[in-house]
Amino acid sequence: MHLQESIYVALDTLWSHKLRSFLTLLGIIISIWTLVAVVSLVQGVNQYVGDKIARLGSNVVSVTQFSLQEMTDQKLFRQAQKRNTRITLAEYQYLHDHLQLASEVAASSRRTLGTNLKAGNHSMTDVTVAGVTSNSIKLASFDVLAGRFLTPTDESHSNPVAFIGADLATQLYPGVDPIGQTLNVDGHNFLVVGQASVQGNVFGQSQDSFVEIPLGIYRSLYGTSDSLNVQVQAPSAALMPAVTDEVRVLLRSIRHLRYQDPDTFGIIGADSLMSLWHQLTGVIAGVMVGVSFVFLVVGGIVIMNIMLAAVTERTREVGIRKALGARRADILSQFLVESAVLSSVGGALGIALAYGFTLLAGALTPLPFSLPWLAVLLAFAISTSVGLFFGIYPAQKAAKLDPIAALRAEA
Amino acid sequence: MSPPLPTSGLDPVPAATPPADDVVIQTVDLWKVYQMGSEQVAALRGVSIQIHRNEYVAIMGPSGSGKSTLMNLIGCLDSPTKGQYWLNHQLVSELDDDELARIRNHEIGFVFQTFNLLARATALHNVELPLIYAGAPAAQRAERALEALRKVDLVDRRLHRPNELSGGQRQRVAIARALINNPSILLADEPTGNLDSTTSNEIMALMDRLWDLGNTIVVVTHEPDIAEYAHRVIYIRDGQVARDEPTKRGRERAARTAPA
Numbered sequence: 033m034h035l036q037e038s039i040y041v042a043l044d045t046l047w048s049h050k051l052r053s054f055l056t057l058l059g060i061i062i063s064i065w066t067l068v069a070v071v072s073l074v075q076g077v078n079q080y081v082g083d084k085i086a087r088l089g090s091n092v093v094s095v096t097q098f099s100l101q102e103m104t105d106q107k108l109f110r111q112a113q114k115r116n117t118r119i120t121l122a123e124y125q126y127l128h129d130h131l132q133l134a135s136e137v138a139a140s141s142r143r144t145l146g147t148n149l150k151a152g153n154h155s156m157t158d159v160t161v162a163g164v165t166s167n168s169i170k171l172a173s174f175d176v177l178a179g180r181f182l183t184p185t186d187e188s189h190s191n192p193v194a195f196i197g198a199d200l201a202t203q204l205y206p207g208v209d210p211i212g213q214t215l216n217v218d219g220h221n222f223l224v225v226g227q228a229s230v231q232g233n234v235f236g237q238s239q240d241s242f243v244e245i246p247l248g249i250y251r252s253l254y255g256t257s258d259s260l261n262v263q264v265q266a267p268s269a270a271l272m273p274a275v276t277d278e279v280r281v282l283l284r285s286i287r288h289l290r291y292q293d294p295d296t297f298g299i300i301g302a303d304s305l306m307s308l309w310h311q312l313t314g315v316i317a318g319v320m321v322g323v324s325f326v327f328l329v330v331g332g333i334v335i336m337n338i339m340l341a342a343v344t345e346r347t348r349e350v351g352i353r354k355a356l357g358a359r360r361a362d363i364l365s366q367f368l369v370e371s372a373v374l375s376s377v378g379g380a381l382g383i384a385l386a387y388g389f390t391l392l393a394g395a396l397t398p399l400p401f402s403l404p405w406l407a408v409l410l411a412f413a414i415s416t417s418v419g420l421f422f423g424i425y426p427a428q429k430a431a432k433l434d435p436i437a438a439l440r441a442e443a
Numbered sequence: 444m445s446p447p448l449p450t451s452g453l454d455p456v457p458a459a460t461p462p463a464d465d466v467v468i469q470t471v472d473l474w475k476v477y478q479m480g481s482e483q484v485a486a487l488r489g490v491s492i493q494i495h496r497n498e499y500v501a502i503m504g505p506s507g508s509g510k511s512t513l514m515n516l517i518g519c520l521d522s523p524t525k526g527q528y529w530l531n532h533q534l535v536s537e538l539d540d541d542e543l544a545r546i547r548n549h550e551i552g553f554v555f556q557t558f559n560l561l562a563r564a565t566a567l568h569n570v571e572l573p574l575i576y577a578g579a580p581a582a583q584r585a586e587r588a589l590e591a592l593r594k595v596d597l598v599d600r601r602l603h604r605p606n607e608l609s610g611g612q613r614q615r616v617a618i619a620r621a622l623i624n625n626p627s628i629l630l631a632d633e634p635t636g637n638l639d640s641t642t643s644n645e646i647m648a649l650m651d652r653l654w655d656l657g658n659t660i661v662v663v664t665h666e667p668d669i670a671e672y673a674h675r676v677i678y679i680r681d682g683q684v685a686r687d688e689p690t691k692r693g694r695e696r697a698a699r700t701a702p703a
Contacts, residue, residue, distance in 0.1 A: 045563075349561060352561060354520075354544065355518075355547060355553050356548065357549070357576040357577065360544075439559065
């Protein structure tokens, strides 16, 4: 009934004390800002990472020496180190020949640090050198831009041929068609037969700085002690669990593991990568949300304080309104609406700042930032509730004022 | 020396029947006792008065006489310790806070010495305020507020704020606000106390006009020449009615209306 009047009075008061209102609202503004910004940040990064992980290959699981859990938990890792054995070429061959459900099984081995590539006068270091089976192109996230990928013949004859990423083409062969050129990898010459399409960056890390050579040559160059990474592709997403199970059963059987023994290898899928990621970002988001709630409580107390001051300042007004027929409930709702409006304005400012922040972050980073509507609505609701809650006590104080004493108060 | 204080509200209240039709205000043995620390102080000691419809009454008395207390009770801003107060045939001495708020809204138009306008609201909005608490729809509010401002000749100042108006204009806004709900009584507390004599006369002339239009007016004042505008003066002293008599104007009017 008097909601419009109350909101009008609230906005008018807020506007007439701009600086005071702003200072009062700082706590709410900062807390809503961090809350919305963190949610949008986490969501943006999740989307980005999810997108990149999905691009690692659809419906693909990797068979590795250690599982993700073992790699991210020191205690588990130490236990696994004693138990897990590396994935051997024989095991790859066995999986390749015996997996019934999988549509493709490929193997690779790679190193990045310390590699040294030369072509003519140009050179690059720390390029990812990967030894791969020729069928790995079917699981790859890149396309063949020019030339060809490695063939089964290259594999069986151990031809010294190389398939290069886009970065190598531009840095080692500027202005020249790299196909047919010679590439020196750690002292050994290869013939460049194909070039990959551009994949871009993930977190500023180029995905185009690689060279792929036949797995056999790789193992003769760098030794056979590295564990292989076996990639298994399922025909469809629905068959992923079945394929994963089949891989586990086959590997356990050739490793002669008993029923109660734990796996001595790891199977990493896009979903396990994603869940690990969510675990990490969940912790960060949780801490930030906790911090912003502390701000929120502080902001609420500041609002309560300023509303108490407002009640004292406007005792005369309360007296006038009561004399003219305002009931307790009218005065109560007026001050409640006022503190709710005050804190919602703070919430709106916080949301606006968070929006500016996401725009800025979106412009400066490759992350796809957006302002999630649910978070915006929730933040607005939270800030309004804080105002309502911390406004109860001052509003009750105003509602209980004696009209005669209030009318006598200094204006 | 002075009559004894009532020991409690349990004292039998003199049986009072609802007042006659044209009686707007009737108080029966009205007491107001304040607790000052351990001491009880009686501000009113059994006031019984009657005011009829379309009367113009002044309440006078020195400070400390209890006239402010009486005004607060008549204005339903306070409840008596003992006694009955009938306002427009309703026994308001028994009502609670919220019911009193409703009575103030519907039955009483206040005019204060210090105007008591909301400083940040326009004249129009100030006049609308009682309608808001009466629950009138917004469109009707503005229309009725404009009508009330027309009665006090301030339509052209409707969008001015109090600090942009002269004292006399502010009091006229307050009078328009007091009239907006067609109250049973217009209750003015020292309405000219903050005004110069020319403006005072203007305000009192306006009061006369409102009386002519049929309003019941009660003016609380300590200025004899303001009281002279009324037709009847009730003198309060030591919490009791000391005298209750017609003024010169009241006698003239009685003589005019008396049968020849």
